[in-house]
Amino acid sequence: MSDPKNTERSLWLGPDGWSVEIIDQTKLPYEVAIARLGSVEDAARAIVTMQVRGAPLIGVTAAYGAALALREDASDESLAAADALLRKTRPTAANLGWALDEMHARVQPLAVCDRVSAAYERAAELVEEDVAANRAIGEHGLRVLRSLLETKKPGAPLQILTHCNAGRLATVDWGTATAPIYLAHQSGLPIHVWVSETRPRNQGAALTAWELGERGVPLTVIADNAAGHLIQRGAVDIVIVGADRVTAGGDVANKVGTYLKALAANAHQVPFYVAFPETTIDWKIQDGIAEIPIEQRDAREVTHVTGAVGRSKRAEVRVTPEHTAARNDAFDVTPARFVTGFITDRGVCGASAAGLKQLFPDAAINL
């Protein structure tokens, strides 16, 4: 962490020592704005409005939300109310429930007067655990990238396709899918990233293009529609995406559109990897299609597009006729059989119950 670039985080404790500051991601890439969260309501609102998003960052923000609630009132009732408020903010990410469970387990057994400091301590641990997990994902993923590079002509860049933002903005730092990319770039390996724009909210075009560009990683934005064509034409060596929830059986919920990329990669034998920390695994379920709730978001995200006019003024334009119906499923599920492998903080494994059990024997056994 000596590189100053890597001390830029997406969430940190404010100078007052108790409020939480975040990069307001709804303003990117047009403006780098900081928002302050001073209450559990602020934290819940930041998650709902997607000022913070990305499964790991949602988890950490929720943890601090619980701490903020306890700071106002450290009673059992307050903890339960905060938990209920935060848990319902978004349905798909596994890390949200996991982080709240962690906070509850640490805080609830304590005397009321000891809870606030314990909550802040645990939230800070979750932050550091997230950074360390992503760094570990990067190290393991880097080996995957290196071995693929060896199959290419010397000097030819490894062509990596990613979808949505599984970057440092989706975590506290490093990102999941982007951690191997950042490490490869820092190591001087030749890489180039195809950034899928990720309609309807354009997290690829707005966030991934911004953060990769800021750190000097070569990239090209494409329409989501172009992924199949590029894969068919041999322009993609590997697909790496993040995950919002991975089942014990290896099914992957991630940003809608991931499944189409998995199908294309599968059709052309292009390796398709999913990168995530242990906290993204939902050990309680097997069948992702049947059991993972898919968030339905506002139709307006489909019928309208927000962007910049000029340098930084933001505006919203309508791309459909007025009063047009739209549907907005925010995630999809990619069955394990379409995934080449998982890149986790514990190592790389096959996308299956057996693969996960091998890397996480304790968690798998505890079920």
Next chain:
Amino acid sequence: MSDPKNTERSLWLGPDGWSVEIIDQTKLPYEVAIARLGSVEDAARAIVTMQVRGAPLIGVTAAYGAALALREDASDESLAAADALLRKTRPTAANLGWALDEMHARVQPLAVCDRVSAAYERAAELVEEDVAANRAIGEHGLRVLRSLLETKKPGAPLQILTHCNAGRLATVDWGTATAPIYLAHQSGLPIHVWVSETRPRNQGAALTAWELGERGVPLTVIADNAAGHLIQRGAVDIVIVGADRVTAGGDVANKVGTYLKALAANAHQVPFYVAFPETTIDWKIQDGIAEIPIEQRDAREVTHVTGAVGRSKRAEVRVTPEHTAARNDAFDVTPARFVTGFITDRGVCGASAAGLKQLFPDAAINL
């Protein structure tokens, strides 16, 4: 054609009897504007700027472009220059070259003084042939829809997914993929259309949603990314798209993103049909991936989105960081093996050389 709705065309001869009027599709759905083409340069510009688009309509517009050129100068040189100008406007649609070949064959053998009237006559024939071909596609496709409806619960709507605009706006009237949809709707069959927005130019969100909505067909716009998810969840009974070029072997070039939908339909055994008139077939080539040129369009179409602010004021917003690289392949190729069948003006056939030969024995034999 007694229904007044179906006399609304996307191109017609102006009141002066020689200029051509079109719906300026770059202004839809925010404004229904008419543009006048008074010269071959106007016609070429209308194609290049996509005031007209869609393979069949590009062909007809080019035919009138040749007529407009001959009206100014009916010499061999003028005809050749018009042909060269128009032929290079867009590379992927087969109908463009076909229409120009037709014009040349009709006009070139004639004395110079007879050429203008013959050119207008042939262009008018192409218009009527296009309308008749699309109407025939509609009749044949309607049988496909009816037979699928019979497999559903009585009253449950047939769920049709389409991509881009293969509608009346892509032709003179009826459309290719939409002709069966309009006929089904007029026949009172319960249908619902999922309209894929079709980034980067949003022809689905802007044009297909507009024209289906205008004629009262129930529709819902989705992000392109959502097609795989909806197909996986059983929300799609049939995919119907148009085509810009179909090879003698049955490979299909169509708007980028088509291939991803074909892969998803294939993975879930959902019928995937391509609707086109004979003029879209390029009998000279077999292998679509190797032989069909894929148009590369301006990166700005990816980095910026045009839409309406308020009711009809148009604005362009940037969705990426400034100076972000983007790539914009406008079409992709779906290999024949992923296509369930072709719906043509001659009938329905398998997506193969044999299927096409059966419906078009003359054309296939002439090679």
